[in-house]
Each structure stands twice: as structure tokens, then as C-alpha cells.
Amino acid sequence: MSMGDTPARVLVVDDDPTVAEVVTGYLARAGFTVEHAADGAKALASAGRTWPDLVVLDLMLPGMDGLEVCRRLRATGPVPVVMLTARGDEEDRIAGLELGADDYVTKPFSPRELVLRVESVLRRSRGRTLPGSPSPGPALGGGGLALDPGTRRASKDRRPLALTVREFDLLAHFLRHPGRAHRREDLMREVWGWEFGDLSTVTVHVRRLRAKIEDDPAQPRFIQTVWGVGYRFDLPSTAGEAL
Numbered sequence: 001m002s003m004g005d006t007p008a009r010v011l012v013v014d015d016d017p018t019v020a021e022v023v024t025g026y027l028a029r030a031g032f033t034v035e036h037a038a039d040g041a042k043a044l045a046s047a048g049r050t051w052p053d054l055v056v057l058d059l060m061l062p063g064m065d066g067l068e069v070c071r072r073l074r075a076t077g078p079v080p081v082v083m084l085t086a087r088g089d090e091e092d093r094i095a096g097l098e099l100g101a102d103d104y105v106t107k108p109f110s111p112r113e114l115v116l117r118v119e120s121v122l123r124r125s126r127g128r129t130l131p132g133s134p135s136p137g138p139a140l141g142g143g144g145l146a147l148d149p150g151t152r153r154a155s156k157d158r159r160p161l162a163l164t165v166r167e168f169d170l171l172a173h174f175l176r177h178p179g180r181a182h183r184r185e186d187l188m189r190e191v192w193g194w195e196f197g198d199l200s201t202v203t204v205h206v207r208r209l210r211a212k213i214e215d216d217p218a219q220p221r222f223i224q225t226v227w228g229v230g231y232r233f234d235l236p237s238t239a240g241e242a243l
Contacts, residue, residue, distance in 0.1 A: 007033045009033045009052045010052060010056060011036075011037060011055045014038070014058040017038075026112065030115045030118075040065070040072075043057075043069050051077065056114070057101075058084040059086075067099060070096060082105065082117055083096045083101045084106075085106050086106070090198065090200065093201075094200050097201060098207075100208070101164075124152070125152065140172060142235040145171070146158075149172055170205050178233050178235045179232065180233075181232045184231075210222075
């Protein structure tokens with residue numbers, strides 16, 4: 001997948017030589033420029049030389065773990081991150097999502113699925129669509145919030161919002177459907193495109209989004225919790241107290 005005339009650069013961080021070889025091979029055949037780093041220090045050094053368009057990051061690394069690598073990368077600049085996690089390591093996965101990872105794939109995984117996840121996150125981060133897919137749509141807004149799906153820019157009260165790929169998608173979905181109660185399962189299907197997955201992914205992203213758009217996340221005006229259902233997004237004309 002190219003960003004303009006230049007193939008997107010993907011940094012793969014994994015200490016398992018077999019996994020790294022398979023992943024880098026599949027990504028290279030999909031048209032990406034691929035760099036590999038076997039540990040956190042090498043990953044940060046590689047990113048320092050040439051900033052990647054996306055990072056595929058194993059959380060279980062020797063020495064500096066993947067969470068710390070993600071934290072340091074994000075402290076330097078925005079970059080989409082797809083995590084590789086062991087099946088059942090929910091605590092680490094949630095911690096990665098809290099740090100702003102955009103997606104995850106659990107081991108053992110299909111390399112083809114990973115490539116699809118990488119392509120999806122990159123398309124969204126760059127505001128690109130596939131031929132035949134719907135256009136990003138018109139600008140969205142309300143209550144001081146403004147989103148441009150075409151440029152992937154968002155602001156609140158005219159101040160830019162630093163949203164990850166999935167946070168942007170979630171807010172855009174909420175703005176398109178104000179006043180509707182959304183089940184977490186529906187949000188996972190409609191925003192992430194997953195029929196199955198860990199619903200804590202949605203919970204973490206809602207919490208992160210609240211922290212960025214609410215004046216007081218503990219008393220939200222926009223994203224209301226609907227107990228027993230999920231969440232509802234209220235614009236100021238209908239906003240009330242948190243349920």
C-alpha cells in the first residue's frame with residue numbers, strides 16, 4: 001500500500017525470528033516498505049532514523065517491553081500501532097489500548113489477517129478509501145466539536161484534537177448518530193468492522209475519547225453511559241447529566 005507515490009513504511013518489532021520473518025514477508029509482498037527490529041531499543045533507533053507510517057508491535061519483548069516502546073514512540077509523535085498479543089493476556093492488551101494502540105491481533109494469528117488490519121488502519125489514518133468503497137463523507141460537528149473525515153482532522157472549540165485512528169472513527173460514528181443508544185457489540189461491528197472481539201476494546205476507547213472531548217470526563221456532556229445497553233452520544237441540544 002502506498003502513501004502517494006511512496007510505499008508506506010511499516011516497522012515490525014518482534015523478537016521471535018520466525019514470526020518476524022513471516023510477518024515482514026507478507027507485508028513486503030503486500031507492497032509495504034518493511035523494517036524489522038528485534039527489541040525496543042532497536043525499534044526506537046529505527047524510528048529515530050526514519051519515522052514509520054505504522055508500527056506492528058509485539059508486547060512481549062526482552063528488556064524494554066512493548067508497552068514502554070509504545071509509550072516512547074507516542075511521546076515523540078503520532079504513529080498508528082497494531083499490537084501483537086498472546087491470547088488471554090487481556091491486561092496487557094487493555095494497557096496497550098490505554099496507551100493509544102489502534103488495533104491488535106492475538107497470537108497465533110493469520111499473517112493475511114494482520115496485513116488486512118495494517119491496511120485498514122493505514123487507510124483510515126491517511127483518510128484513504130478503496131476503489132468502490134464509500135467516500136469519507138461530509139464534515140461533522142456539534143457542541144464545539146468539528147471533524148473532517150476527508151482530512152482526518154478534528155477539533156474542539158477550534159483547538160486541534162489529537163485522536164488516534166480508532167478514536168477518530170468512534171467520534172465520527174457518534175456524531176453521525178446523535179441520540180442513539182449503541183451496544184458495545186454494535187460499535188465493535190460498525191466502527192472496528194469486527195464481528196467478534198474483546199469488548200473491552202470499545203470500553204477503553206470510549207474512556208480515552210471522553211478524556212479528550214469532555215470538560216469533565218467524570219460528568220460527561222457528550223458520551224453518556226446507558227446502563228445495561230452501552231453508550232449514547234448527546235449533542236448540546238439534548239445533552240443531559242451522565243446516567
